[in-house]
Amino acid sequence: MKKVLGSKLAITLFCLPGLLLFVIFVLYPLYDVIVYSFQSYDGINPGKFVGLKNYILLWNMPDFWEANVRSLYLCGLTMLVDTVFVSIFALIIVGLKPFFQKAYKIAFLLPFVLSISVISQMWLAIYHPEWGILNSVLEAVGLGQFAQGWLLNPDIAMICIGFVGMWWIFGMQMLLIYTGYRSIPENYFEAAQIDGANYFQSSIKIALPLLTNVIRLSLIMTAVGGLYTFPQVYIMTRGGPGGYTETLMMYMYKQIFSNLRFGLGSAIAFIAILETCVILGTITLLTRRERIQY
Amino acid sequence: MKNTYVRVLSTVLMGFFALICVYPLIWLVLNSFKPTIDIVSGKSFGLPETIMLENYRVAIFDKDIFRFFGNSMIVTVATIFLTVVLSCMLAYACTRMIWKYRNHVLALITLGILLPSQIVIAPVFILICSLGLVNTRIALVLTVSAFNLAISTLIASSFLKNIPSEVEEAAVIDGAGIFRIFSAIILPILKPAISAMSISIFLSSWNEFIYALVLINSESMKTLPIMLMSFSELRTGINYGGMFAAMVLASIVPIIMYLSFSSQVENALTAGAILK
Numbered sequence: 001m002k003k004v005l006g007s008k009l010a011i012t013l014f015c016l017p018g019l020l021l022f023v024i025f026v027l028y029p030l031y032d033v034i035v036y037s038f039q040s041y042d043g044i045n046p047g048k049f050v051g052l053k054n055y056i057l058l059w060n061m062p063d064f065w066e067a068n069v070r071s072l073y074l075c076g077l078t079m080l081v082d083t084v085f086v087s088i089f090a091l092i093i094v095g096l097k098p099f100f101q102k103a104y105k106i107a108f109l110l111p112f113v114l115s116i117s118v119i120s121q122m123w124l125a126i127y128h129p130e131w132g133i134l135n136s137v138l139e140a141v142g143l144g145q146f147a148q149g150w151l152l153n154p155d156i157a158m159i160c161i162g163f164v165g166m167w168w169i170f171g172m173q174m175l176l177i178y179t180g181y182r183s184i185p186e187n188y189f190e191a192a193q194i195d196g197a198n199y200f201q202s203s204i205k206i207a208l209p210l211l212t213n214v215i216r217l218s219l220i221m222t223a224v225g226g227l228y229t230f231p232q233v234y235i236m237t238r239g240g241p242g243g244y245t246e247t248l249m250m251y252m253y254k255q256i257f258s259n260l261r262f263g264l265g266s267a268i269a270f271i272a273i274l275e276t277c278v279i280l281g282t283i284t285l286l287t288r289r290e291r292i293q294y
Numbered sequence: 295m296k297n298t299y300v301r302v303l304s305t306v307l308m309g310f311f312a313l314i315c316v317y318p319l320i321w322l323v324l325n326s327f328k329p330t331i332d333i334v335s336g337k338s339f340g341l342p343e344t345i346m347l348e349n350y351r352v353a354i355f356d357k358d359i360f361r362f363f364g365n366s367m368i369v370t371v372a373t374i375f376l377t378v379v380l381s382c383m384l385a386y387a388c389t390r391m392i393w394k395y396r397n398h399v400l401a402l403i404t405l406g407i408l409l410p411s412q413i414v415i416a417p418v419f420i421l422i423c424s425l426g427l428v429n430t431r432i433a434l435v436l437t438v439s440a441f442n443l444a445i446s447t448l449i450a451s452s453f454l455k456n457i458p459s460e461v462e463e464a465a466v467i468d469g470a471g472i473f474r475i476f477s478a479i480i481l482p483i484l485k486p487a488i489s490a491m492s493i494s495i496f497l498s499s500w501n502e503f504i505y506a507l508v509l510i511n512s513e514s515m516k517t518l519p520i521m522l523m524s525f526s527e528l529r530t531g532i533n534y535g536g537m538f539a540a541m542v543l544a545s546i547v548p549i550i551m552y553l554s555f556s557s558q559v560e561n562a563l564t565a566g567a568i569l570k
Binding site for chain 1: 297300301304305307308309311312313315316318319321322325333334335339380381383384386387388390391392393399402403405406408409410412413414415416417418419420421423436437439440441443444447462466471472473475476497500501503504507508518519520522523525534537538541544545548549551552553556559560563564567568
C-alpha cells in the first residue's frame, strides 16, 4: 500500500502539472504585483526601483481616493442588498409550496448563469434615456417625472451600475442561504412549533443563528463582488460621466492599460488586496461564534 | 408556514420579485425579434408584432457570431479538460497519497480561491506577453484554468476524503499500479465531483470577461462576451436588434444547461461556494 501510494515519482507526476500552472499564473504574479508596486514600469522597458513613490503618488491623487470610496460604497451596498435582503427573501421562500420554491429559485438564479457582458449590455439598453424600458415603465405607471438618463446623471449613475451587479448575484446568494436553510434538520422547527413559536419566530430564533456560517460566506462573496466591480463599469460607462462611476478596478485598469503605468496600477492592486484582507477579517470577527453542531 | 393567507401573500409578493428578476431577460428575447426602429421608438415594451428573424440574420451572417461562438466553445472545452485533469490529479496526490507536505500544498492552493483574479492582471499580462502567447486561445485557457484550479481541487479533494481506503487496498493487492488505480478506480468514483467542477468551470470560462478583454485583441480570436461589445462601439446608429439577437445566441448555452440540469447546476454553485 505504502509502496504504491507513497512512491515519490508518482507523487511528483501527479502534483507537478497542476502546481506548476498554479504557481506560474497565480502565486508568482501575486508576488510580482508587490514587486511592481515599488517600480516605475511601463510594461516594455525593464522596471526601475523607485521605493514608495507609487504609493506617495496615489496618496496625493484625489481620483484614486474617490474611486476607492466608490468601491467601498458599492461593497457596503452590495452586502446590504445581497445578504440582508436576500436572507429575508430566502426565509420567506422556504415557507412556500415546493413548486413555488423551485420556480422562484430558478427565476432568481437565471441572471447569474449569463455572462456579465450580456447583463451589462442589456442594462445599458434598459437605462437608455430615450427608449429604455425603465423610463417606459415609469411613464406607464404615472411616475414619468422620474424618467431620466440614468447613467448620465452623476448623482445616481454609480448606484445604477451597482444595482446591475447586485441583481446579477442576487440569485446566487439566495441559493446559498436557501440551501443552508434546507440543511437544518426539520425536527428543530417541529420542536419550536410544539413550544408555540410561529413561522417567523422560528425563522429568526432558530434558523438565523444556525445560518451564521452561510451568511458569513455570503457577506464575503458580496463584499468582494462589490469591491471589485469592473466589467459593468467598463461596458456601461467606462468611468463616465466625468469620472463619476470610476471604481477602484476601473481606475487600476486605466492606469495599467491606458497610461501604461504598471507600477502604479500594481500599487493600486496591492492596496485593494490589503483592503480585502481588512474587510474579510472584520466580517469573520463580527460573525464569529461557537461552532454549532446539528 | 401554516397560515394560508400569509402563505398566499408571500407567494404573490415573491412572485412579483421573481418576475422583476426575469423580466429583463424576457424583454431581451422579445426585442431580439423586433426591428431596431421599433425598439428605439419606444415600442420595446410588449410583444413583437410579427416574429422577425432579420436580427438573427444580422448576428449570424453579418457579424459571423458562430465564429465567436466557436472560439468560446474551444476555450471553454479546453479549460474544462485541463482544469479537471490537473485538479483531479493534484487532489488525489494531496488527499490519498502518503507524503509529508500534502496538507501544506492543499493549504497553498486554498489561497487561490480567496484571490479575485483581476488583482494580478498586470503581471499575468506581462507574463503572457513574454511567453509570446498574446492573441492566442492558449493564453486564455491557461489563465482561466489556473484560476479555476483551486476551487476544483478542493471540490475533488473534499469528495475523495469520504472514500474508504479499502478501495485502493483491494486494487493494490490485485497488483494494480498507481496510474491504473487512478484511471480505473478513482476517476469513475469522482464522476459526481467532476460534473460539479465542469459546470462551475464552464460558467466561469464561458463568461470570462476581463482576461478575455486584455489577453485577446485580434478580431478573429475574440470570445463571445468581448465580441458583443462590438455592436455598441459603432458610433453611428447602433443596431440594437442585431445586438439583442447576438446576446440571446450567446446566452442560449448557459440557459439551456441551467434549465435542463437545474439541480446539478445549483449543487455545483453551492459546492464551490461552501468551500470558500
